[in-house]
Amino acid sequence: MTSTAVGVEIVPSFVQDAWWTPEGEVAGTDVRDASTGAVIAKVSTEGLDLAAVVEHGRTVGQAGLGKLTFHQRALKLKELAQYLNGRREALYELSHRTGATKIDNLIDVDGGIGVLFTFGSKGRRELPNAQVIVDGPAERLAKDGSFVGEHIYTRIPGVAVQINAFNFPIWGMLEKFAPAFIAGVPTIVKPATPTGYVAAAAVKFIIESNILPAGSLQLVSGSARDLLDHLDYRDAVSFTGSAGTANMLKAHPNVARGGVRFTSEADSLNAAILGPDAVPGTPEFDAFVKSLVTEMTAKAGQKCTSIRRAIVPRAVVDDVVAAVGARINERVVVGDPRAEGVTMGALASLEQLADVRAAVQSMLDAGGELAYGTLDSPQAKQADGAVGVVEDGAFMSPLLLTWADADADAVHSLEAFGPVSSVIGYEDLDDAVRLAAKGAGSLVATVATNDPAVAQQLVTGIAAHHGRVLVLNREDAKTSTGHGSPVPHLIHGGPGRAGGGEELGGIRSVLHHMQRTAIQGSPNMLTAVTGVWHTGADQNFGDVHPFRKSLYELKIGDAFRSELRQVTLKDITAFANETGDTFYAHTNQEAAAANPFFPGIVAHGYLLLSWAAGLFVSPEPGPVLANYGLDDARFITPVAAGDSIRVTITAKKITPRETDEYGEVAWDTVLTNQNDEIVATYDVLTLVAK
Ligand code: NDP
DSSP states (O other): OEEOTTSOEEOOEEETTEEEOOSSOOOOEEEEOTTTOOEEEEEOOTTOOHHHHHHHIIIIIHHHHHTSOHHHHHHHHHHHHHHHHTTHHHHHHHHGGGTOOHHHHIIIIIHHHHHHHHHHHHHHHHSOSSSOEEEEEEEEOSTTSSOEEEEEEEEOSSOEEEEOOSSOTTHHHHHHHHHHHHHTOOEEEEOOGGGHHHHHHHHHHHHHHTOSOTTSEEEOOSOOTTGGGGOOTTOEEEEESOHHHHHHHHTSHHHHTTOOEEEEEOOOOEEEEEOTTOOTTSHHHHHHHHHHHHHHHGGGGOOTTOEEEEEEEGGGHHHHHHHHHHHHHHHOOBBOTTSTTOOBOOOSOHHHHHHHHHHHHHHHHTTEEEEEOOSSOOOEEOTTSOEEOOTTSOOOOOEEEEESSTTOHHHHHOOOOSSEEEEEEESSHHHHHHHHHTTSSEEEEEEEOSOHHHHHHHHHHHGGGEEEEEEEOTTTTTTOOOTTOOOTTSEEOOSGGGOSOOEESTTHHHHTTEEEEEEEEOHHHHHHHHSSOOTTSOOBOOSSOGGGSOTTTOOTTBEEEOOOEEOOHHHHHHHHHHHOOOOHHHHOHHHHHHSTTOSSSBOOHHHHHHHHHHHHOOOSSSSEEEEEEEEEEEEOSOOBTTOEEEEEEEEEEEEEOTTSSEEEEEEEEEEEETTOOEEEEEEEEEEEEO
């Protein structure tokens, strides 16, 4: 950081692979400690050339990432996760200034690092060690198989711009960065002003780790109002923040007409529905109340996934309010996160506090009633342990509202982005579904019930209005990751008011940074483009059995064809007796012949697979280390006694493992009979030494 005229540090940007701060004296925007109001930093982008930042990503960033495969990128994420893991304390420390408590830090800092670990692992397990992803099987487009088509994914040729909200400066950055990085797309991070200094500290660690290729990560600290002016159809923006800003950015000509990919995650009035069976005294009722209090108070309720509407049977509204109030009284201590015992910190800024209070006032004016808490500044514990009202601290009491009219517009449309929730009563399950849908599209809902029929009716009723639904009951109450925590494996995002975007969801989020293209051509050409052997492409039946070749000697298309072997009734009977599989199709001529699929007794499919292994194997010790499974096995033509089979294997996909002395080889395997009819097809999966 460099200092301004008033001696406050300016949060630096990291652009074009160098740290940058404005030259000379700049006014900048103040950034304050959320609990004390003290100015702790300034941000300014005065004089920053955003066009050059974008260009750097598109050129240097694309080039560096383009040298790596999915697996190599995934490994770097794992390395980065390990590096950051050792530096969490420093990030926690800084994060306390944003009002974040220890638990909030676990969500933001550890959660963000967790996303890197998950993608580091998924990228290697679920993607090829390549740069192209083949999507689905090839379609035969000509009768003779000389013309085929399929879909491939390649990375978009521009930059992934993230415009982030203030609430999760680290998780918000890393959950968007990880999938873009695996895809091979350079990222430009634009954090929100009030907490951007925490993101900058994390970026500082990332850069000093020296793990990432040049240009793959840039950071713009401060406002970046003209950023979208420099983007075009090659680029993608993922926005998190208010619906107002999302709508404004969506209308930018480069998005509306220029083809910039834009995904947003904005306001969301998430619901939690209490099933009619979950009456007070049940584990589901307790889990529901616990979840509601957690969601109101974690991050001081500044979570896009927080429960804003608790939809409960009308008869238990008062019970829910009482139980929530009791739990807050028992557990929640508002104050500076640096003070011992504090469980709910400040909102991110005084502006945010004013916004939330104004939203609550509008809700009260529209018919809401305060059932717990007050709008006055609460007694807050300060860092030195003193308790009192802190004028410059963005503290707020948790607030629970009730509504005489469950249909009041305000409860379904106003998001008070703080520790605020409403309890509304429903008549029956249809009514609960109808009320949940009044949120007009949400990120997440919880359904708390131990009745499978209730779960089925509620979940199928509300699913299309939500990006994620948690079914909470006594079986998962302890192990559940919670209503408000998106997990990297599953989708985060939601329809309608929630922004209509989708993030995370495992490898899906990598694909969001890639273009799907239909490619058509001959099997040889599609093999060349994808690196995966296609049926009908050339095969190399050389003198050397492909099992005798090491991973690096083996080439796609290397193949082996066996001799024919005849199957007798004796073989089939012996296999039936040996394995105990005496299913009538293999043992009873009359019953087998009556079956529409068989001419009479036929060989077991597993007999054919076992024989095939015996026909294609090269038994001496060699580079093939193990067979770890079969994919997509299909039995097509029955084999009767007297028929013969042969097997042809072809090296289809070769995947070197980055960290092991071996790799994976998938062998296209085809069994044919004496008439060259296809008997069975599958892929044999082996591990082969390098
Ligand atoms: P904003 O929508 O104002 O800001 C979000 C991000 O967008 C910030 O990084 C901001 O940068 C940036 N931004 C704003 N205008 C532009 C622009 N013209 N061009 C480029 N970037 C821009 O939201 P706030 O953070 O102020 O939060 C306001 C409300 O948003 C909250 O009260 C809450 O209701 C909602 N919200 C929703 C979240 C969700 O996940 N669904 C998360 C957080 C907030 P800068 O900080 O520099 O202005």
